[in-house]
Amino acid sequence: MSIPANWRLVFGAIALACCLDQAVASTQPTSLQKYEVDQLKVWHILRSPYSGKLVAWIMDPEGYVHHLEVAEALGKHDGVVYKITKCTVFFKELASDNSGGWVEVRRTLRSPDCASAPK
Numbered sequence: 001m002s003i004p005a006n007w008r009l010v011f012g013a014i015a016l017a018c019c020l021d022q023a024v025a026s027t028q029p030t031s032l033q034k035y036e037v038d039q040l041k042v043w044h045i046l047r048s049p050y051s052g053k054l055v056a057w058i059m060d061p062e063g064y065v066h067h068l069e070v071a072e073a074l075g076k077h078d079g080v081v082y083k084i085t086k087c088t089v090f091f092k093e094l095a096s097d098n099s100g101g102w103v104e105v106r107r108t109l110r111s112p113d114c115a116s117a118p119k
Contacts, residue, residue, distance in 0.1 A: 030073050031066050032058060037075035037093065042111040045086055054084040058109070079107075087114030 032040065043059040056068040068074065068089065070081050079093035089109040097103045 031064070032060065032068065032072075032074050033076060033079075035060055035075065037077075037079060037091075037107065037109070040075070040109060042089060042109045044113070045084060045089070045111050054086065056081075056084050056089045056109075056111075058089075087111050 039061045041059045043057040043065050045054055045056045047053070048055050053069065058066050058068050058074075060066065068081060068084075070084055072081050073079060074081055074089075074091050075093055077093040077095065079091045081089055081091045083090040087110060090106065091108070092104050092106050094102045095105045
C-alpha cells in the first residue's frame with residue numbers, strides 16, 4: 001500500500017514542525033538557568049541506580065528540587081557542571097573581565113551534609 005502524495009506532504013510538515021519545535025526548545029533556558037547560582041542550594045547528592053553516576057538534587061529559591069548531572073546547565077551565566085563528588089558540584093561559568101571580554105570561572109556548590117568534610 002502506498003501513501004498518497006498529499007499525505008506525504010502532511011507528514012513532512014509535521015516532521016518539520018517537530019524539528020523546529022525541538023530547536024526552539026533547546027534555546028530555552030532550563031529550570032536552573034533562571035536563577036543566580038547563589039540562590040541555589042544542594043539538597044542532596046547520590047549515586048543513580050540506573051547509570052551508577054553521582055547526581056545532584058538542587059533546590060531553587062521557590063523550594064522546587066531539580067535533578068542535575070555532569071554537562072548540564074546551571075545558573076544565569078552559562079554555567080556548566082563538569083564534576084560531581086559526594087559532597088560538591090563543580091561547575092564553570094562565564095564572568096566579565098571588566099575590559100569587555102569574558103573569562104571562565106570555576107565555582108562549586110557544596111552539600112550541607114558535608115559541611116565539615118574535606119572537599
